[in-house]
Amino acid sequence: MRHHSILRAVTKFFLPYILLFALYTQFHGDYGPGGGFQAGVIFAAAIILYGLIFTPKLARRVVPYRAVYIFMALGILLYAGVGIATILLGGNYLDYNALNHHHPVHGQHLGILLVELGVGITVAAVVICIYYAFADRLES
Amino acid sequence: MLAGLYSLLSACWMVALDAVDVAFTEAAVGAGVSTVLMLMTLxxxxxxxKxxxxxxxxxxxxxVTGGFLIYGTFDMPAWGDPDAPVHQHVAPRYLxxxxxxxxxxxxxxxxxASYRGYDTLGETVVIFTAGLGVMLLLRKRKKEDEL
Structure with missing residues (x-):
């Protein structure tokens, strides 16, 4: 893809906006369409686009394999950890009301935010991981 | 290529049916990532x-499987029926x-995220497992290169 200068320029121009849109989808999922799953896929799509245009090797320098592995597990641990936290605060597993005893609705907000963040992190890492696995096979 | 176009079209009609979240997912996963993965698989x-x-x-x-599936649809409530069990059980409380x-x-x-938090946790674990499986099956190990 060394000679496709238009594609490269357009990709460079769009990438920050795609990443920003992923973050918007992630944190605005409470109010509009979207949520952790969609945000994770959009974030991963930005990395995949980068890999398609600027070779997977460069993409792996942006998001190394090690980071992908760590974030894959981290998202689930965050989700399950919220459940443990609600037990420790005196509620049932994943009962977000326990996160804030004075304002249960605020607790719900915080719980949903953290849980969706966990989903987003895991989904983004898994989709990037699948892309890397395929890209590795293509290179050889 | 056709699958990608079909996904994009499905996303459009899901917007028309007011299922914006599903349409969003379909556009991102079906039309975006799956098409890339499909082309890479090819x-x-x-x-x-062959x-x-x-x-x-x-x-x-x-x-036989198709016959059973069609037989199963005979028990389904009519299309858009407001008295269908799915609209009577927990949906009114949610809404x-x-x-x-x-x-x-x-x-x-x-x-x-809240009412069905367990289910979503399970789904996330499923996605995680899918990632693990792909990684274990497809990823080349460094030792393999050396040998």
């Missing part, structure tokens, strides 16, 4: 299909009380 494997051989037992399995109980304007988010 690039990794062969381009041409000449298929007709297998009677496989045909029988497909016909009427989710704003007081959860305080999130998007009911889809409140059902997914």
């Amino acid at each position: 690039a990794v494997t062969a381009r041409r299909e 000449a298929p051989k007709f297998s009677f037992s496989a045909f029988l399995v497909v016909v 009427n009380e989710s704003y007081e109980e959860v305080g999130v304007p998007n009911v889809v988010t409140s059902v997914l």
